[in-house]
């Protein structure tokens with residue numbers, strides 16, 4: 001029997017498992033995750049008020065329930081079980097550990113209190129155990145750096161009145177924290193122009209439709225026609241985004257300002273160059289204005305400051321390196337050639353191609369890597385015997401590490417659902433110890 005270990009139960013790990021389990025029916029596919037809960041960023045990244053997106057877990061759940069697929073949670077590669085141990089006990093290893101580290105701003109002041117990465121911030125409101133204790137400083141004025149959908153997610157969640165967040169699976173702690181913060185101004189800052197944003201029009205429209213939000217845009221920043229440097233594949237989205245921004249600007253002209261509203265400012269063509277603080281707490285963000293030249297974006301001599309007490313950077317992520325697994329320090333991903341890391345070891349998803357692409361993009365990527373694996377393995381008649389999870393389980397027992405099965409996850413899932421109140425779909429456990437205690441008690 002071919003023993004396959006997939007490390008990481010996010011969409012990529014699940015999709016690869018699905019295809020391998022179908023095409024290699026005699027193989028045993030074990031999906032490991034460092035958390036007792038599966039589904040990666042679908043649970044811990046996707047915004048809690050986007051339950052329609054999170055519902056994809058139902059599809060992923062069916063993969064974990066396949067006969068020759070087994071979920072094993074609470075096992076961290078590189079800590080509980082080493083890479084070499086996985087290689088010793090499995091024929092095929094697919095690493096799908098995502099990209100969990102926030103890219104730092106790398107500017108003066110980026111370690112002050114009040115500076116957060118969007119990864120840790122979104123894990124916080126999503127109840128990821130590694131960020132549950134974040135308790136972020138949420139000042140009246142918040143800067144969000146980056147022009148992708150994650151910036152819009154964060155601005156939207158910080159702007160929604162708490163009643164609008166009921167019915168979502170934001171944690172109770174985050175809901176209360178945001179409710180008690182008296183946020184007034186949110187600045188969404190991009191280094192390039194309005195035509196270059198990576199927002200999807202639907203997400204942009206969503207934030208602009210919030211009843212208690214005023215959008216502030218400098219109309220001179222919105223080009224009248226789509227600039228020629230925009231590539232054909234991006235042109236449609238760009239045109240829609242620019243149209244939304246133009247309409248917003250026009251409707252704001254007739255708007256009567258309401259001091260209870262939150263004002264979201266879109267600031268284009270600006271790069272943060274320093275954060276200054278008082279008593280180790282963020283107080284100001286210093287930016288330089290940029291202009292587009294034939295060769296690309298260039299900084300000008302013009303600078304300005306924003307008085308903010310919170311800075312959230314949403315400028316990308318890196319994969320965490322794991323002892324002995326080849327790593328590409330330039331790209332911040334695993335080192336691989338077309339998904340092959342070493343003989344018998346493959347990479348999939350964000351740890352392979354970097355933090356780009358929505359959930360469905362991982363399916364296509366998973367399909368490609370599964371095809372590569374199947375082509376290399378389907379004619380292997382009698383691979384050397386490997387004992388797979390039997391050996392891993394013995395090692396975990398020796399190390400007093402408790403792994404979590406699919407049935408255990410099911411109990412956690414049901415307990416989260418049954419303790420939810422106020423129309424919430426679930427109230428997540430935010431500590432691994434709570435989850436394990438629940439399992440011990442049943």
Ligand SMILES: Cc1cc2nc3c(=O)[nH]c(=O)nc-3n(C[C@H](O)[C@H](O)[C@H](O)COP(=O)(O)OP(=O)(O)OC[C@H]3O[C@@H](n4cnc5c(N)ncnc54)[C@H](O)[C@@H]3O)c2cc1C
Pocket residue numbers: 007008009010011012013032033034035038039040041042045046047050053075076077078096097098099100118119122150153322348349350351356357358359360362
């Ligand atoms: C804040 C945010 C919001 C997003 N919102 C959307 C959205 O609304 N819609 C959309 O389509 N896409 C969204 N995306 C993108 C989407 O989440 C990714 O495309 C997708 O999750 C990548 O899948 P993955 O399996 O490669 O990585 P992940 O989903 O990150 O899964 C990696 C898994 O590996 C596990 N792991 C990590 N390290 C180890 C280790 N050492 N040992 C064992 N296990 C480990 C993790 O616990 C995790 O379960 C969002 C991304 C972010 C960051």
